[in-house]
Amino acid sequence: MFKQKNYLALGAVVLVAVVLLSLPTRATSRLKLAVSSWFLPLFGLAGAGQQLPADLADSLLPRRELLHQIDVLRRENQQLRSQAVQGAAIARENDQLHALLGWKQTKPWKLKLANVVMRDPANWWRTVQIDLGSRDGIQTNQPVLTNDGLVGRVSAVSYLNATVVLIGDRDCRVSALVDNTTHDVGVLSASGPLDNSFVQLSYLASTANLKAGQDVSTSGLGGVFPKGIPIGKIVDTQTVEYGLATEARVKLNANLGALEQVWVLIQ
Amino acid sequence: MNFFKPALILGFAFLAVFGETVLPAPRYFLGAQVDLLPALMVYAALYADLVTVSLLAVLGGVWFDSVSANPLGISIVPLMAAGFPMYVRRDLILRHSPFAQFMLGAAASAVVPALTVLFLLNGGKEPLIGWGSLWQWIVMTVVGALATPVIFSLGDWCSGALGYKLRTEVSFRPDREIHRGRQ
Numbered sequence: 001m002f003k004q005k006n007y008l009a010l011g012a013v014v015l016v017a018v019v020l021l022s023l024p025t026r027a028t029s030r031l032k033l034a035v036s037s038w039f040l041p042l043f044g045l046a047g048a049g050q051q052l053p054a055d056l057a058d059s060l061l062p063r064r065e066l067l068h069q070i071d072v073l074r075r076e077n078q079q080l081r082s083q084a085v086q087g088a089a090i091a092r093e094n095d096q097l098h099a100l101l102g103w104k105q106t107k108p109w110k111l112k113l114a115n116v117v118m119r120d121p122a123n124w125w126r127t128v129q130i131d132l133g134s135r136d137g138i139q140t141n142q143p144v145l146t147n148d149g150l151v152g153r154v155s156a157v158s159y160l161n162a163t164v165v166l167i168g169d170r171d172c173r174v175s176a177l178v179d180n181t182t183h184d185v186g187v188l189s190a191s192g193p194l195d196n197s198f199v200q201l202s203y204l205a206s207t208a209n210l211k212a213g214q215d216v217s218t219s220g221l222g223g224v225f226p227k228g229i230p231i232g233k234i235v236d237t238q239t240v241e242y243g244l245a246t247e248a249r250v251k252l253n254a255n256l257g258a259l260e261q262v263w264v265l266i267q
Numbered sequence: 268m269n270f271f272k273p274a275l276i277l278g279f280a281f282l283a284v285f286g287e288t289v290l291p292a293p294r295y296f297l298g299a300q301v302d303l304l305p306a307l308m309v310y311a312a313l314y315a316d317l318v319t320v321s322l323l324a325v326l327g328g329v330w331f332d333s334v335s336a337n338p339l340g341i342s343i344v345p346l347m348a349a350g351f352p353m354y355v356r357r358d359l360i361l362r363h364s365p366f367a368q369f370m371l372g373a374a375a376s377a378v379v380p381a382l383t384v385l386f387l388l389n390g391g392k393e394p395l396i397g398w399g400s401l402w403q404w405i406v407m408t409v410v411g412a413l414a415t416p417v418i419f420s421l422g423d424w425c426s427g428a429l430g431y432k433l434r435t436e437v438s439f440r441p442d443r444e445i446h447r448g449r450q
Contacts, residue, residue, distance in 0.1 A: 006317060009321045014347070017341075021340045035333035039334065121288050125335060125394065
């Protein structure tokens with residue numbers, strides 16, 4: 001049944017696996033990103049294929065519809081400009097008050113837009129890959145968000161692309177603040193393997209004043225995520241550890257299952 | 268040596284991994300992403316040589332792990348563990364029977380993720396596992412089982428359409444033809 005040739009092949013495959021698994025973490029990370037970049041040309045083809053019907057549809061849009069859309073966008077642009085002017089005035093006032101009180105001034109966020117090009121094919125991890133890398137100034141542990149809220153953090157970077165570990169994965173723990181009177185702070189931890197729109201908020205005090213619908217945002221503790229990035233809303237709570245602590249289920253603002261474009265917070 | 272079949276299998280494995288990273292539909296509708304590498308490994312184990320089976324285990328595992336948060340190389344041994352026993356015993360398997368293909372696909376699709384998670388836990392990693400994982404495992408097994416006969420049909424069609432077959436000797440030899448009748 002077993003020939004020597006079979007043993008040799010089996011041994012060679014196991015040896016390759018052992019060698020790869022025993023490589024240093026940094027080398028493995030670089031090797032993974034290098035191998036995953038082999039798929040990038042296929043993404044270009046797939047993207048072009050998806051863009052073709054959209055381009056055809058765009059060319060068939062009537063002029064009246066286009067003019068209407070331009071009008072709507074102009075109005076929206078004017079509203080946003082007035083809000084930006086108002087925001088800038090508030091920011092100036094905030095800076096002056098910070099200076100008067102001697103507080104450390106918070107820097108404005110610098111964001112870079114990235115396309116999500118790959119999702120983790122394994123069901124037991126929650127990661128995605130984006131098309132920005134070290135050449136674009138991306139570094140590990142930079143927060144990643146959408147317009148709706150926090151998504152995760154950058155976990156590995158190569159020259160052309162980077163891996164983002166999403167909230168709900170065990171490698172992405174976030175210190176979170178509940179927007180209530182007692183400002184309870186907890187840690188967002190892993191969620192169930194099936195539903196990625198909910199996460200657990202753990203390590204809350206048993207006296208925490210939690211109610212459904214309260215907003216949850218980053219607390220700024222831990223040094224990775226700046227304070228104030230919205231995360232989601234509390235759905236329900238339960239006491240754990242024989243009444244010594246409280247846990248809450250949080251519905252995420254960002255839809256992690258339909259990520260197409262994300263912002264990477266550079267500073 | 269005919270390189271068409273190994274190239275076909277490895278090319279399909281590359282495309283399968285790519286498809287798993289860009290097609291989120293199975294996650295929306297079934298709650299789990301399906302993996303076609305075990306089903307492809309069944310095809311390779313029953314129709315290709317040992318080098319192809321080994322290359323599929325190594326390259327398929329590396330490609331899968333490179334786009335995943337798995338440690339690089341952890342999927343190699345589970346894929347080989349699914350394909351190697353089938354390769355060794357393939358003379359005893361009714362490989363042309365769709366039912367046999369279905370059952371072998373189910374076995375391979377069940378063994379590969381289970382072994383991978385076992386290795387991850389053994390290596391101190393913390394994959395997302397809960398009761399929902401049982402559903403995901405069932406989905407992966409059933410879809411992998413259903414995909415296996417399809418992959419067999421596709422592979423046979425591609426081999427027939429694009430590959431070449433070895434020239435077989437016929438028993439007829441013109442120099443030994445018996446001429447009947449008077450010369």
